[in-house]
């Protein structure tokens with residue numbers, strides 16, 4: 001599949017493209033450390049979100065504890081200045097047990113476990129690139145994007161879960177769109193890496209959407225996809241004072 005084949009469904013799902021002003025700032029030399037650090041954070045956040053969804057909705061208590069252990073070395077590194085996680089942490093010990101009575105449980109677990117593995121691998125890859133370029137990992141707070149999307153999540157179940165999954169789809173799709181949009185403006189090595197990420201991430205937004213529809217059952221999710229999509233585009237286009245991987249149009253004031 002060519003890059004444009006991979007991108008086509010992503011671009012038709014999103015309601016706007018990344019503004020040129022964001023690309024100009026993101027590809028500037030002085031912004032590279034912030035771009036990579038925030039990208040690194042996004043990969044961990046993606047793994048954490050997927051894990052939170054499984055733990056909250058789909059597994060029993062012992063599996064939930066097992067899952068926490070899996071992420072611990074990564075969280076220790078990012079939040080507690082622990083050692084850099086090695087590849088020995090990339091596995092999950094035992095089989096997870098689905099919570100009784102959760103119809104979509106095994107599908108959610110299967111998709112999310114695969115996604116977590118991939119995101120943790122990406123996290124490691126971004127860290128490697130930072131090391132090669134002597135860019136130290138430093139704490140960098142989250143931007144407004146994910147919080148802004150979550151404001152639209154309804155407060156009652158199962159609608160809350162449906163909406164969270166739709167938010168997940170938008171975050172994944174936007175990441176892919178930005179990887180592709182950045183490629184012409186960044187150096188070849190980073191460009192190749194972003195194309196490889198696009199390949200690996202292109203499926204994620206569809207996985208999230210599919211799960212959202214499964215949770216909603218017979219009720220169409222089209223209107224929710226539309227409402228959350230509008231908010232997403234607004235967060236991307238509106239002026240933003242902070243620069244992050246998912247920030248809005250840079251505001252130079």
Ligand SMILES: [Fe+2]
Pocket residue numbers: 043046118119122201
């Ligand atoms: Fe990723």
Ligand SMILES: [Fe+2]
Pocket residue numbers: 046119172201204
């Ligand atoms: Fe992803």
